[in-house]
Amino acid sequence: MTQATQTQTAPGFAPTFTHLVSKEGGVKYPLKALHVCEETFSPLEVAYDYEAIRNQVSRATIEAGPNSIWRYKAFLPVESQNPIDVGTGMTPLVKSHRLARRLGLKNLYIKNDAVNMPTLSFKDRVVSVALTRAKELGFTTVSCASTGNLANSTAAIAAHAGLDCCVFIPSDLEAGKVLGTLVYNPTLMAVKGNYDQVNRLCCEVGNTYGWGFVNINLRPYYSEGSKTLGFEVAEQLGWKLPDHVVAPLASGSLYTKIYKGFQEFIKTGLVEDKAVRFSGAQAEGCSPIATAFKEGRDFVTPVKPNTIAKSIAIGNPADGYYALDIARKTNGNIESVTDPEIIEGIKLLAETEGIFTETAGGTTVAVLKKLVEAGKIDPEETTVIYITGNGLKTQEAVQEYVGQPLTIEPKLDSFERALERSRTLERLDWQQVLV
Amino acid sequence: MTQATQTQTAPGFAPTFTHLVSKEGGVKYPLKALHVCEETFSPLEVAYDYEAIRNQVSRATIEAGPNSIWRYKAFLPVESQNPIDVGTGMTPLVKSHRLARRLGLKNLYIKNDAVNMPTLSFKDRVVSVALTRAKELGFTTVSCASTGNLANSTAAIAAHAGLDCCVFIPSDLEAGKVLGTLVYNPTLMAVKGNYDQVNRLCCEVGNTYGWGFVNINLRPYYSEGSKTLGFEVAEQLGWKLPDHVVAPLASGSLYTKIYKGFQEFIKTGLVEDKAVRFSGAQAEGCSPIATAFKEGRDFVTPVKPNTIAKSIAIGNPADGYYALDIARKTNGNIESVTDPEIIEGIKLLAETEGIFTETAGGTTVAVLKKLVEAGKIDPEETTVIYITGNGLKTQEAVQEYVGQPLTIEPKLDSFERALERSRTLERLDWQQVLV
Numbered sequence: 001m002t003q004a005t006q007t008q009t010a011p012g013f014a015p016t017f018t019h020l021v022s023k024e025g026g027v028k029y030p031l032k033a034l035h036v037c038e039e040t041f042s043p044l045e046v047a048y049d050y051e052a053i054r055n056q057v058s059r060a061t062i063e064a065g066p067n068s069i070w071r072y073k074a075f076l077p078v079e080s081q082n083p084i085d086v087g088t089g090m091t092p093l094v095k096s097h098r099l100a101r102r103l104g105l106k107n108l109y110i111k112n113d114a115v116n117m118p119t120l121s122f123k124d125r126v127v128s129v130a131l132t133r134a135k136e137l138g139f140t141t142v143s144c145a146s147t148g149n150l151a152n153s154t155a156a157i158a159a160h161a162g163l164d165c166c167v168f169i170p171s172d173l174e175a176g177k178v179l180g181t182l183v184y185n186p187t188l189m190a191v192k193g194n195y196d197q198v199n200r201l202c203c204e205v206g207n208t209y210g211w212g213f214v215n216i217n218l219r220p221y222y223s224e225g226s227k228t229l230g231f232e233v234a235e236q237l238g239w240k241l242p243d244h245v246v247a248p249l250a251s252g253s254l255y256t257k258i259y260k261g262f263q264e265f266i267k268t269g270l271v272e273d274k275a276v277r278f279s280g281a282q283a284e285g286c287s288p289i290a291t292a293f294k295e296g297r298d299f300v301t302p303v304k305p306n307t308i309a310k311s312i313a314i315g316n317p318a319d320g321y322y323a324l325d326i327a328r329k330t331n332g333n334i335e336s337v338t339d340p341e342i343i344e345g346i347k348l349l350a351e352t353e354g355i356f357t358e359t360a361g362g363t364t365v366a367v368l369k370k371l372v373e374a375g376k377i378d379p380e381e382t383t384v385i386y387i388t389g390n391g392l393k394t395q396e397a398v399q400e401y402v403g404q405p406l407t408i409e410p411k412l413d414s415f416e417r418a419l420e421r422s423r424t425l426e427r428l429d430w431q432q433v434l435v
Numbered sequence: 436m437t438q439a440t441q442t443q444t445a446p447g448f449a450p451t452f453t454h455l456v457s458k459e460g461g462v463k464y465p466l467k468a469l470h471v472c473e474e475t476f477s478p479l480e481v482a483y484d485y486e487a488i489r490n491q492v493s494r495a496t497i498e499a500g501p502n503s504i505w506r507y508k509a510f511l512p513v514e515s516q517n518p519i520d521v522g523t524g525m526t527p528l529v530k531s532h533r534l535a536r537r538l539g540l541k542n543l544y545i546k547n548d549a550v551n552m553p554t555l556s557f558k559d560r561v562v563s564v565a566l567t568r569a570k571e572l573g574f575t576t577v578s579c580a581s582t583g584n585l586a587n588s589t590a591a592i593a594a595h596a597g598l599d600c601c602v603f604i605p606s607d608l609e610a611g612k613v614l615g616t617l618v619y620n621p622t623l624m625a626v627k628g629n630y631d632q633v634n635r636l637c638c639e640v641g642n643t644y645g646w647g648f649v650n651i652n653l654r655p656y657y658s659e660g661s662k663t664l665g666f667e668v669a670e671q672l673g674w675k676l677p678d679h680v681v682a683p684l685a686s687g688s689l690y691t692k693i694y695k696g697f698q699e700f701i702k703t704g705l706v707e708d709k710a711v712r713f714s715g716a717q718a719e720g721c722s723p724i725a726t727a728f729k730e731g732r733d734f735v736t737p738v739k740p741n742t743i744a745k746s747i748a749i750g751n752p753a754d755g756y757y758a759l760d761i762a763r764k765t766n767g768n769i770e771s772v773t774d775p776e777i778i779e780g781i782k783l784l785a786e787t788e789g790i791f792t793e794t795a796g797g798t799t800v801a802v803l804k805k806l807v808e809a810g811k812i813d814p815e816e817t818t819v820i821y822i823t824g825n826g827l828k829t830q831e832a833v834q835e836y837v838g839q840p841l842t843i844e845p846k847l848d849s850f851e852r853a854l855e856r857s858r859t860l861e862r863l864d865w866q867q868v869l870v
Contacts, residue, residue, distance in 0.1 A: 067502060067525070086789060087527035090502070092552060094521065098597055115552040117527060118789055120827070160789035162533055166854075171842055176611075179830050182837040183785040187857050189850060190840035197845040204847045350618040354521060354553055354595035392555070392827040395614050402617040405625035407606055410632040412639045415624060419601075422622050 016052045017077040020044040020220055023322075031077075033137055033217040043318065044220045046077040054268045059239055062270075069125055069228040075264055076129055076228075077221045083132040084161050087117040088124040089228050093236035093384070098352035099365075103372050107382040109242070110349075111233055113389065114357045119156045119180065120390035121149035121311075121358075122254065126225035127157050130214035133221040139212035140164055145202040146215075147195050147250070147311045148177030149389050154214055155184035166211065168198050173310060176393040194305055196316045226254045230261025233384050234271050241265075241276050243381040246368050248360045248388055249280040249289050249334065250312035252319030258386070259326050278326050279376075280334040281367035283309035283359070287336035289320045294334075298324055308339045308397045309359035311389060333376050337366040343401050345369070346391060356391035364388075451487045452512040455479040455655055458757075466512075468572055468652040478753065479655045481512040489703045494674055497705075504560055504663040510699055511564055511663075512656045518567040519596050522552040523559040524663050528671035528819070533787035534800075538807050542817040544677070545784075546668055548824065549792045554591045554615065555825035556584035556746075556793075557689065561660035562592050565649035568656040574647035575599055580637040581650075582630050582685070582746045583612030584824050589649055590619035601646065603633050608745060611828040629740055631751045661689045665696020668819050669706050676700075676711050678816040681803050683795045683823055684715040684724050684769065685747035687754030693821070694761050713761050714811075715769040716802035718744035718794070722771035724755045729769075733759055743774045743832045744794035746824060768811050772801040778836050780804070781826060791826035799823075 020029040022037030023045055029037070035044050057074045065071030069089030076083075092112045100108040113122040127150070134142050141164040144154045151167045158165035165186035169178070170193060181188055191198045199216075206213045214222045234241055241262055247255045259278060265271045282290045285307025288300045300320035305313035317323070327334050337345070342359055345366035350356050357365070364385050371377045391398070406418040455464040457472030458480055464472070470479050492509045500506030504524030511518075527547045535543040548557040562585070569577050576599040579589045586602045593600035600621035604613070605628060616623055626633045634651075641648045649657045669676055676697055682690045694713060700706045717725040720742025723735045735755035740748035752758070762769050772780070777794055780801035785791050792800070799820050806812045826833070841853040 086529065087547070087550070092522035098595070112522070112552075115522070115550060115555070117547075117550040119791070120550070120555075120825075156785070156789035156791070158789075159786055160533070169840070171840070176827055176830060178840060179834060179837060180791060180827060182840070183782065183791050183826065183833060184789060185782070185786045185837075187854070188840040189853060190842045191845050192842065193845040201845045201847065201850060205850060208847070347618065347620070350591075351594055351620045354591035354593075354619060356554070356591070356615060356618050390555075390827070391618065392611055392615060392825070395611060398618060399614060402614060402620075405604070405606070405613060405617070405623040407625045407627065410626050410628040410636045412636065412643070415636060415640060418624060419622070 014052070014056070015079045016048050016056065016074050017046050018049050019047050021047045033212060035217050035219045046220050046224055048075070050264070050267050057268065059270060062235065069128060069225065072228055072231045075231065077224050078129060078132045079136055080132055084128050084157060086124070086128065086157060086160055088128045089116070090232060091116050093233060094353065094355070096353060099349065102348070102352055103369060104379055105372065105377070105383060106379050109237070109382070109384045110353060110355065111229065111384055111386050112355055113229070114355060114361060114387050114391070119149070119152040120393070121153065122226065122229060122388040123149045123153040124157065125228050126222045127153040127214060129225035130218045130222035131157050131161055131163060134163070134212035134214070134218055135161065137212065141166060141211045142214060143167065143202070143205070143211045144214045145195070145199040147313060148173050148393065149311050150215065151181040151188070152177060155181045155186040158186065159184040168202050170195055170198055174394045174396055176395060180393060195314055196302070223253045223257055226257035227261035227264065229254070229386060230258040231265060234262065234265050237382070239271055241271055241274050242384045244277040244279065244332070244377060244383040245386065246279045246281060246364055246371070246383065247386040248312050248364050249282050249317070249323055250314045251317045252289060252323035254388070255280055256319050256322045256326060276330060278330045278332040279367070279371060280323060280327055280332070281364045282334065282336040283307035283312060283342060283363050284336040284338045285309070286313040286315055288315060289317055289323055290334045290336040292320065292324055293327060300324070309342055309363050310394070311358060311360045312363065333371060335367045335370055337363060337370060341366040343398055346398055347402065349387070350391070355387060357387045358389040358391050358394040359397050360389050361387040361391070449487070449491070450514045451483050451491065451509050452481050453484050454482050456482045468647060470652055470654045481655050481659055483510070485699070485702050492703070494705060497670065504563060504660065507663055507666045510666065512659050513564060513567045514571055515567055519563050519592060521559070521563065521592060521595055523563045524551070525667060526551050528668060529788065531788060534784065537783070537787055538804060539814055540807065540812070540818060541814050544672070544817070544819045545788060545790065546664065546819055546821050547790055548664070549790060549796060549822050549826070554584070554587040555828070556588065557661065557664060557823040558584045558588040559592065560663050561657045562588040562649060564660035565653045565657035566592050566596055566598060569598070569647035569649070569653055570596065572647065576601060576646045577649060578602065578637070578640070578646045579649045580630070580634040582748060583608050583828065584746050585650065586616040586623070587612060590616045590621040593621065594619040603637050605630055605633055609829045609831055611830060615828060630749055631737070658688045658692055661692035662696035662699065664689070664821060665693040666700060669697065669700050672817070674706055676706055676709050677819045679712040679714065679767070679812060679818040680821065681714045681716060681799055681806070681818065682821040683747050683799050684717050684752070684758055685749045686752045687724060687758035689823070690715055691754050691757045691761060711765060713765045713767040714802070714806060715758060715762055715767070716799045717769065717771040718742035718747060718777060718798050719771040719773045720744070721748040721750055723750060724752055724758055725769045725771040727755065727759055728762060735759070744777055744798050746793060746795045747798065768806060770802045770805055772798060772805060776801040778833055781833055782837065784822070785826070790822060792822045793824040793826050793829040794832050795824050796822040
C-alpha cells in the first residue's frame with residue numbers, strides 16, 4: 001500500500017485489547033490512563049484477546065496494510081480508525097555484508113531505526129501509539145520525561161496532531177536533541193539533574209496536572225509500540241524469527257517488548273515457534289542491568305549515569321528485572337562497553353555499512369563485537385542488531401574522532417599535494433592541512 | 436514487498452536504456468561515462484526504448500516491486516540485477532492538514548525526503564543510481580562536487596558498496612554536513628571557494644584521474660535518479676498527477692527530472708495526461724534562475740551566492756535554461772525568498788506538520804507561502820511541495836531563532852514558576868530562564 005494521506009485500516013477492524021493487567025498477580029484494570037497496580041505496585045500492561053486477533057489478521061492482510069507500524073494495528077492498543085500516521089516504522093532490515101565480514105559473521109542483519117520517521121529514532125513508534133491513545137482518552141496536552149529522542153518525537157508528532165506539548169529533559173543534553181525539540185515549538189523544560197530526577201519530577205507533575213505523559217500514565221499503551229520492532233523483523237525475514245537479537249538497554253522496555261512481539265506472532269500463528277536468544281547492550285558508565293546480569297542478581301541496583309551514551313543513560317531502569325529474566329531464560333547475554341568502544345562502534349558501522357548512528361547504536365555495535373570476540377555469538381546464527389537512533393543528533397560524541405577535511409585551494413596542484421599527503425599519512429594522524 | 440536483503444528485481448527484467456543523446460541536436464553517444472556533447476556542447480541525457488518499458492511494467496508490477504526507488508528500475512539507467520539498495524526512496528507523501536489550513540489551501544501534500552534513507556536527503560536517490568552505474572562501468576573510486584547533502588550520500592553509499600571515495604565540498608559548510616561525511620571515512624577535500632569553484636576544480640580532476648564523479652562524468656545516469664520523486668508522487672496520489680508542484684532550484688536538475696518523470700509515466704500509459712504547473716524556489720541570496728524568470732530572459736546570468744541556504748547555493752546552474760523553459764510552458768512561477776523568510780519557513784513546517792527540514796526545505800515552504808499570498812496557487816489545486824533534506828544538518832541556521840529551554844530545578848515549585856512564566860511571555864521573548 002503506497003497511497004498518500006492518513007492510514008487506511010483493514011476492513012472489519014475491531015479493537016482487540018480488552019483491559020490492563022498488573023504484571024505481577026494479574027490484577028485487572030479498565031483501559032484508562034493508569035500505569036501502576038495499586039495492590040501489587042507492579043507495572044500495568046495491556047491485555048488482548050488473541051483469539052480475536054487471530055481471526056482478524058493473516059500474513060496476507062498485514063502485507064496488504066499500510067507501509068508503517070499500523071499494518072500491525074490489531075496488536076496495538078488503539079481504537080481509532082485513523083491513528084496518527086506519519087510514516088513511522090517499516091524501516092529497512094539491512095543484510096550486512098561488510099560489517100559481517102569484518103566480524104566474521106555469516107548471517108548478520110541491521111534493523112535501521114536511525115532512519116525512522118519522522119524524528120529518526122525508534123521513539124516515533126511508541127509516540128505514535130501513545131498520542132493516538134492520548135487523543136482517544138481525551139487528553140489535549142501531552143508530555144514526557146526524556147533523554148532526548150523521546151522529546152524530539154513527542155514534540156514533532158504532537159505538532160502534527162495539533163496537541164499541546166510540554167517536554168522535560170535533563171539540562172545537559174546534546175545540542176541536536178535540544179534544537180530538534182525546540183523547532184516544533186513545545187514548552188521545553190530543561191531540568192538541572194539526570195534522567196532519573198527528571199522522571200521523578202514528571203511523576204509529581206503527572207499527579208497534579210491532567211496531562212498525558214506518554215511514558216508515565218500512558219506507559220502501558222506507549223510501550224506496546226516497541227513490539228513493532230519485533231513484528232517487522234519477523235516479517236522482513238520472510239515470516240521467520242531470527243536466532244539471536246542484540247538490542248540496547250535503557251529502561252529495558254524496548255528489549256522486553258521485542259520479546260513480547262515475537263511471542264505474540266507465535267501465539268497467533270504468524271510465525272513458527274522457535275528459541276530466540278536475547279542479548280542486551282549497555283554503556284559501562286550506566287550499566288546497572290549488565291552488572292546485575294554478571295553478578296547473577298535478579299534485582300537491579302540503581303546507579304548514577306556517567307557516559308556519552310545519554311539516550312540510554314537510565315540509572316534506575318523500570319523494566320530491568322524483566323530484561324534480566326528474558327536474557328537468562330533465552331540463553332542471551334547482557335554486556336557493557338566503554339565510551340571509547342562506543343565511538344569505535346559508531347565509526348565501524350558508518351565505515352562498513354554507511355549507517356550513521358548515535359551513541360546508543362554505537363553501544364549496540366560495540367557489544368556485538370565484544371560478544372563475537374568472546375565466542376558468545378555463533379557465526380552461523382541469524383543475528384539481528386537494533387540500531388535505534390541517528391548520529392546527527394549526537395555529533396559531539398564523535399566530532400573529535402573522525403578527523404578533519406583536507407583544506408585546499410580551488411586549484412589542481414593544491415588538490416594533488418593534499419591527495420599525496422593523505423595517502424602517506426595514517427588516518428589518525430590527519431590534521432587540518434592547509435596546502 | 437518487505438523482504439530484507441538486497442533488491443529483488445521483477446522477473447524478465449532487461450535494460451531499457453539504449454544510448455546517450457545530446458539535449459540539443461540529438462547527437463548519439465554510447466552508454467559510457469560521458470556528459471557533454473562534443474559537437475553541440477549541450478549536456479547528454481539517457482535515452483530509453485519506451486516501447487520496451489511499456490511491455491515490461493504496469494501499475495501492478497511496480498506495486499509488487501521493492502519498497503524503494505528500484506520499483507521503477509525499468510525507468511532507470513542500470514543493468515545490474517542487484518543494484519545498490521539501501522532502502523532509498525518511497526518516502527512519505529503527507530497530506531497536510533495544519534499547514535494547509537494555515538495557508539488557506541485545501542489539497543496540499545508534502546513529499547518528505549527529509550527522512551530519505553540512508554542520509555536524509557533526496558541525494559540518496561541520485562547517488563544510488565550513480566554508484567550502481569559506476570560499478571557497472573568499472574569504476575573503483577567515486578567522487579563528487581557537493582554543497583553537503585551529496586557529500587553525505589556519496590560517502591555513505593560508497594562505504595556500503597565498498598567503493599573508494601573522495602569528496603569535494605566548499606570549506607564553509609555547516610558542521611553537520613562535514614561530520615556527516617567524515618564519519619564514513621572517505622577522503623574529504625574542503626575547498627576554499629564557493630560551490631561553483633569546487634565544481635570547476637572537480638572537472639579538472641575528472642579529466643586527469645580515472646574516477647567516477649557522480650555529478651560530472653556520471654551525471655547523465657545520476658540525474659535520472661531524481662525522476663523517482665516524480666514517479667512516487669504519481670503513484671502515491673493513486674496513479675494521478677498533481678495540479679501543481681513547488682520544488683527547490685539549485686542546478687535545476689531535480690526540477691527538470693520531476694517533469695521528465697511525469698512525462699515518462701504519461702508516455703508509458705501509467706497515468707493519464709494532464710497539465711501540471713511547475714513552480715520553483717530559490718533563496719534571494721542565490722537566485723539566478725528566479726531573476727531570469729522575472730526579467731523574461733531565457734538565459735541565466737551567474738551570481739555569487741550569499742545565503743544560509745547553502746545546499747541550493749549554486750550560482751551557475753547547469754540546468755537553469757531548462758528549468759526556465761518548464762516553468763514558462765507549464766504556467767508556473769519561479770520565486771525567491773530572503774534568509775529570514777527561509778527560517779520562518781523551517782519553523783512553520785515544524786510547528787504545523789512535525790517535519791524538521793533544512794534551509795532548502797524552508798525556502799520551498801516560504802516560496803509556497805509567497806505564491807499563495809500572491810494568488811498564484813489556487814486553493815483547490817492539488818499542490819505538492821518537495822522537502823528535500825533534514826534540519827539536523829543545518830542546525831546553525833535556526834539555532835538562534837527557536838528560543839531556549841526553560842531551565843528549572845528538579846522540583847515541582849520550580850516547574851510551576853517556569854510554566855507560569857512561559858504562559859505569560861510571548862515566545863519570541865523567551866530567555867534562558869533560571870527559576
